[in-house]
Amino acid sequence: xxxxxxxxxxxxxxxxxxxxxxxxxxxxxxxxxxxxxxxxxxxxxxxxxxxxxxxxxxxxxxxxxxxxxxxxxxxxxxxxxxxxxxxxxxxxxxxxxxxxxxxxxxxxxxxxxxxxxxxxxxxxxxxxxxxxxxxxxxxxxxxxxxxxxxxxxxxxxxxxxxxxxxxxxxxxxxxxxxxxxxxxxxxxxxxxxxxxxxxxxxxxxxxxxxxxxxxxxxxxxxxxxxxxxxxxxxxxxxxxxxxxxxxxxxxxxxxxxxxxxxxxxxxxxxxxxxxxxxxxxxxxxxxxxxxxxxxxxxxxxxxxxxxxxxxxxxxxxxxxxxxxxxxxxxxxxxxxxxxxxxxxxxxxxxxxxxxxxxxxxxxxxxxxxxxxxxxxxxxxxxxxxxxxxxxxxxxxxxxxxxxxxxxxxxxxxxxxxxxxxxxxxxxxxxxxxxxxxxxxxxxxxxxxxxxxxxxxxxxxxxxxxxxxxxxxx
Amino acid sequence: xxxxxxxxxxxxxxxxxxxxxxxxxxxxxxxxxxxxxxxxxxxxxxxxxxxxxxxxxxxxxxxxxxxxxxxxxxxxxxxxxxxxxxxxxxxxxxxxxxxxxxxxxxxxxxxxxxxxxxxxxxxxxxxxxxxxxxxxxxxxxxxxxxxxxxxxxxxxxxxxxxxxxxxxxxxxxxxxxxxxxxxxxxxxxxxxxxxxxxxxxxxxxxxxxxxxxxxxxxxxxxxxxxxxxxxxxxxxxxxxxxxxxxxxxxxxxxxxxxxxxxxxxxxxxxxxxxxxxxxxxxxxxxxxxxxxxxxxxxxxxxxxxxxx
Numbered sequence: 200x201x202x203x204x205x206x207x208x209x210x211x212x213x214x215x216x217x218x219x220x221x222x223x224x225x226x227x228x229x230x231x232x233x234x235x236x237x238x239x240x241x242x243x244x245x246x247x248x249x250x251x252x253x254x255x256x257x258x259x260x261x262x263x264x265x266x267x268x269x270x271x272x273x274x275x276x277x278x279x280x281x282x283x284x285x286x287x288x289x290x291x292x293x294x295x296x297x298x299x300x301x302x303x304x305x306x307x308x309x310x311x312x313x314x315x316x317x318x319x320x321x322x323x324x325x326x327x328x329x330x331x332x333x334x335x336x337x338x339x340x341x342x343x344x345x346x347x348x349x350x351x352x353x354x355x356x357x358x359x360x361x362x363x364x365x366x367x368x369x370x371x372x373x374x375x376x377x378x379x380x381x382x383x384x385x386x387x388x389x390x391x392x393x394x395x396x397x398x399x400x401x402x403x404x405x406x407x408x409x410x411x412x413x414x415x416x417x418x419x420x421x422x423x424x425x426x427x428x429x430x431x432x433x434x435x436x437x438x439x440x441x442x443x444x445x446x447x448x449x450x451x452x453x454x455x456x457x458x459x460x461x462x463x464x465x466x467x468x469x470x471x472x473x474x475x476x477x478x479x480x481x482x483x484x485x486x487x488x489x490x491x492x493x494x495x496x497x498x499x500x501x502x503x504x505x506x507x508x509x510x511x512x513x514x515x516x517x518x519x520x521x522x523x524x525x526x527x528x529x530x531x532x533x534x535x536x537x538x539x540x541x542x543x544x545x546x547x548x549x550x551x552x553x554x555x556x557x558x559x560x561x562x563x564x565x566x567x568x569x570x571x572x573x574x575x576x577x578x579x580x581x582x583x584x585x586x587x588x589x590x591x592x593x594x595x596x597x598x599x600x601x602x603x604x605x606x607x608x609x610x611x612x613x614x615x616x617x618x619x620x621x622x623x624x625x626x627x628x629x630x631x632x633x634x635x636x637x638x639x640x641x642x643x644x645x646x647x648x649x650x651x652x653x654x655x656x657x658x659x660x661x662x663x664x665x666x667x668x669x670x671x672x
Numbered sequence: 673x674x675x676x677x678x679x680x681x682x683x684x685x686x687x688x689x690x691x692x693x694x695x696x697x698x699x700x701x702x703x704x705x706x707x708x709x710x711x712x713x714x715x716x717x718x719x720x721x722x723x724x725x726x727x728x729x730x731x732x733x734x735x736x737x738x739x740x741x742x743x744x745x746x747x748x749x750x751x752x753x754x755x756x757x758x759x760x761x762x763x764x765x766x767x768x769x770x771x772x773x774x775x776x777x778x779x780x781x782x783x784x785x786x787x788x789x790x791x792x793x794x795x796x797x798x799x800x801x802x803x804x805x806x807x808x809x810x811x812x813x814x815x816x817x818x819x820x821x822x823x824x825x826x827x828x829x830x831x832x833x834x835x836x837x838x839x840x841x842x843x844x845x846x847x848x849x850x851x852x853x854x855x856x857x858x859x860x861x862x863x864x865x866x867x868x869x870x871x872x873x874x875x876x877x878x879x880x881x882x883x884x885x886x887x888x889x890x891x892x893x894x895x896x897x898x899x900x901x902x903x904x905x906x907x908x909x910x911x912x913x914x915x916x917x918x919x920x921x922x923x924x925x926x927x928x929x930x931x932x933x934x935x936x937x938x939x940x941x942x943x944x945x946x947x948x949x950x951x952x953x954x955x956x957x958x959x960x961x962x963x964x965x966x967x968x969x970x971x972x973x974x975x976x977x978x979x980x
Contacts, residue, residue: 204821205813392684411832610834643684651691655699660833 201453202406222383228353235360246324256281257334258355261341261348278338282331289327292320294528326366328525332492334359337373339496346374354380363454367669369468369488384462394459396650401452403653408615409446410662412438415612425590428601432594436574438612439581441619446668474627476565477552478542493518516540531579531588538576703831711826716853718818721807728753728781732773733788734763736911740959742968743856749972753782757857764798767891774899787908791927794884860961866954879924893935900940908941912948917956944974
């Protein structure tokens with residue numbers, strides 16, 4: 200994990216050698232691949248074979264697609280089977296086995312599937328959902344003839360395994376990243392500074408904000424009974440909304456900062472999603488690398504909005520359901536995806552965001568409506584079961600005035616939520632220029648103080664060390 | 673060279689690094705040491721399990737042992753012996769833990785094993801030895817961190833910012849639970865506002881489904897016999913608790929003290945009788961550190977008679 204002592208040691212060792220290795224292709228690729236595989240294997244060395252195996256399948260398939268034009272289709276199918284197959288085995292086999300057992304038991308047949316799936320399928324390899332998608336983008340783009348396959352296996356594995364983004368994204372497109380790996384870019388002082396700032400901000404978001412929200416949210420969802428207070432649940436859900444945002448965007452900031460220090464550019468993955476004034480806008484700001492991946496490789500190939508309105512809705516539903524399912528093998532994630540599909544359909548039909556976004560008051564109303572819809576969907580994302588989610592939503596929608604004991608954990612969560620709201624409001628009202636410092640020396644001092652303050656708060660007021668939420672996907 | 677140095681100093685990263693270093697260093701002094709420093713705790717348990725040091729006497733048992741016996745205070749009356757407290761949270765007196773305790777005896781020393789025998793330590797739940805196993809199975813990097821970097825990382829101890837603000841503004845309503853960790857394996861503990869009946873309900877719940885196990889008891893007696901045959905002097909006592917807890921345990925846990933003492937002594941052990949009314953607990957289970965010191969001195973005197 201990025202927030203572990205061992206990662207700090209790893210990073211120091213890596214960057215001590217990186218300056219020398221990065222200047223030429225082979226040493227650069229060897230260093231990236233070796234370090235990244237050590238980084239990944241430190242969690243469980245057995246799963247190195249999986250990432251190497253699926254990676255090799257795609258590397259060879261891409262070369263073969265270009266070399267053997269006649270067999271392009273079967274080769275892309277093999278590549279997809281390799282990636283989707285590994286996902287099916289390690290991520291979804293238990294889900295399908297349980298549901299098949301449930302289905303056959305309706306016909307009086309003894310459940311069999313769950314008891315016969317191999318034990319190793321119970322372990323979800325960290326990052327499998329991310330690196331398989333990275334790899335699939337490579338072979339699909341080669342198949343589509345918009346990318347030439349690379350001839351060097353180390354070059355390819357540097358792209359797949361690059362440790363900053365390996366386990367929790369952002370999902371990187373081969374056509375954007377492979378060229379970056381072929382040259383040694385000079386890193387300017389400004390780029391180094393922005394990288395360090397990104398890393399400091401990332402740790403602040405994850406270790407201070409997200410990890411201080413987590414205990415309250417976890418205790419709310421972990422309790423045996425649903426607490427009988429709407430206020431409690433709105434706070435819990437706002438807490439979760441900001442927890443997952445800061446956790447994931449914090450991780451991405453750290454990943455982007457580290458990649459920047461290496462001389463690489465990873466795309467922005469979160470762009471203040473909670474200032475969105477429509478669900479459509481939300482999906483242009485939340486987990487951008489995933490939503491654009493699904494747009495480019497699922498929605499548009501299906502037909503997108505070009506085959507009529509009804510088909511457009513249908514393809515959008517398919518895309519969102521698959522996106523929900525990508526997050527986890529559970530009905531709660533599928534319902535989360537379905538809710539967002541429903542919201543998007545409603546927006547397309549009723550065009551309510553356009554009606555509201557005519558003035559500031561309307562935009563604020565649209566923001567509140569969007570946030571409300573997103574929070575309701577987040578209930579399914581976080582709940583351990585559909586039943587729990589329904590009970591929580593019922594409690595939320597009662598809007599009763601039952602209070603609850605706001606002890607330390609809850610107060611910590613509320614303060615972090617308010618911090619999140621202030622940060623997002625700053626961007627919603629575009630206040631950046633208001634606080635801009637013109638004097639260069641003052642700006643440098645202010646910047647340095649800002650970073651020092653962020654790091655100090657992160658170190659001394661950090662929450663209990665929690666795993667990054669998206670590691671479970 | 674000078675120009676290069678000037679360029680470095682102008683870099684924003686350098687300025688921020690210096691500012692961060694100063695801020696981190698100064699903030700350490702305005703953040704109070706938390707009552708429970710997790711790094712000290714991790715180092716304490718890591719050392720307890722992974723140290724290769726051996727001793728004349730090892731004391732084993734559960735939390736009533738690791739909080740209730742101060743080896744240094746025992747030594748005041750016991751003489752020049754090296755003593756180590758090998759108690760664990762919900763520690764068991766099963767075969768495995770007795771063997772682990774015996775491993776820590778110096779083969780050239782006095783070879784004395786002192787067992788704090790509680791009803792809970794003979795249950796199947798305790799036999800999971802969860803804490804011991806968890807610390808034994810730490811990953812190498814975690815072990816390294818806990819053993820060698822705990823002091824450095826502990827410099828950057830964290831506090832909850834709400835509690836920190838509260839400490840300036842109003843009384844903290846939590847009952848502070850104090851714990852001091854010693855290298856000899858003892859944890860001196862106490863509460864500012866003792867709650868003498870605090871743990872009774874939890875023990876009622878524990879003993880509902882989890883009684884003294886015949887299997888664990890047999891293992892215990894059998895292992896005592898084996899160790900006694902190897903020349904190890906084995907003593908045992910029942911850590912003192914208030915009457916309310918004593919009666920609850922006797923009633924609910926199936927702990928037959930007389931029978932166990934008889935079997936224990938037949939196996940080669942020596943039972944030490946303690947006047948439990950002499951000592952006081954802060955939660956009906958664990959001794960206040962002052963009583964722990966007193967108990968340790970008393971045990972030292974009692975054992976001295978037997979090991980002359």
